[in-house]
Every structure is written in structure tokens, then in C-alpha cells.
Amino acid sequence: MTKDYYKILEVDYDASDEDIRLSYRKLALQWHPDKHKDDSSVTAKFQDINEAYRVLSDPTKRLEYDLSGDYEIDKYSLPEYLARFKGMILTCNGLGINHSSLWSYNQHLKEANECEDGKV
Template sequence: KDHYKVLELNCDASDDEIRSSFIRLALKWHPDKFKEEDSATSRFQEINEAYQVLSDPIARQEYDKKRMRRIYEHNTELLNEYKELILTCNGLGVKHYLW
């Protein structure tokens, strides 16, 4: 789960923005407002979990490192998957038309 998305924040959000978003979403999804719905309880738990991580500077730093590593690994996989196509297009002089 992306804690920033859960709290509807950008990854460069300030501490005040994190706290403000948490309060707004916690009030919106509090289980007492949705007594019959389990989805509200699970959403509320996600919001709490995201806030616990992002409000703690050390936990947030670790989370951000892992998040960036996942993004880098995903991008590397995509590049490797299309490497042959990229190299072929560059070798044929197609790069002027594609890029």
C-alpha cells in the first residue's frame, strides 16, 4: 500500500499536511459513522497505519527508501524488457522519430 495515496498526499508533504490529512480522513472514515460497514473499518485502519509511518521521521525515512527501491526496481525491469527494442530502434536511426 502507498501510505501517501492512503492519506491523499504528495511524497513531499510536510508534517502539518500529514497531520491535517490524517485528521480529515479519520473523521470521514471513523467506524462510528459506518456502524454496519466493514469497509469503513478497514479504510480507517489503513489511514491509521499510514499516519503511524508517515508521522514518525525515522519510520518515514525507512518507508521512503523502500518505496524508492521498489520504483527503481520496477523501472529497471521495464527497461530490461524493452532493451532490445530500444537498441534496435537506435541502431536503425529511428530514435530521431521516436524520441
């Protein structure tokens, strides 16, 4: 079973490099084995956090992970599943396309509702 590095680092699937770095630092400090003496589960969690950061902080490894990720629908809630694909498709990972210029679903829905109401 593959690990969901985004869940391990507690970030969204389309998280920026800065969001990933900040979350990693927070979690690494929180789960550092020196703060939890003689607890092997903490050591394992700390190792998972480091592994997730090594992959998600490297653009090439992150793209490979995103493209070969585990997408079993029963492992994710619908919002998580859609966010995972949004991160792959709408942000065009690895292509250098800035996702801020793309419409969000909410913006599109708002414009559609305004059009129906005759505001546009």
C-alpha cells in the same frame, strides 16, 4: 503488495509534517467506523489511514518507508513517479536540508526560457 501511504493519506510525496497531520485528521473523521455502522470496508480503510499516519508521522519510519518503498513504474503515473523521487532526492529526507531553497523545475524552466528570449 506494499501500500502507498501517501496515496492513502491523500498527500504529496514531499508533504510536510503539518500537511500529513491535517490530512490524517480530515480522513480519520470522514472514515471513522462509528459514522459507518456495520461496514467492514470502512473499518479496513480506517485502519489503513491509521497505519499510514503511524509511519509517515514518525521521521525515522517515514525515511525507512521512503527508502524501501515500492517503485514499480506501472503502478504510478509519470507525475506521481517523479514526485515520489523528488520527495526522496530533492528534499533530502532525514538530512535536515530545507527543500525551499532548491530550484523547482518550473522556476528552472522559466529562467531557461527567459535566457533564450534574451530577457536575462
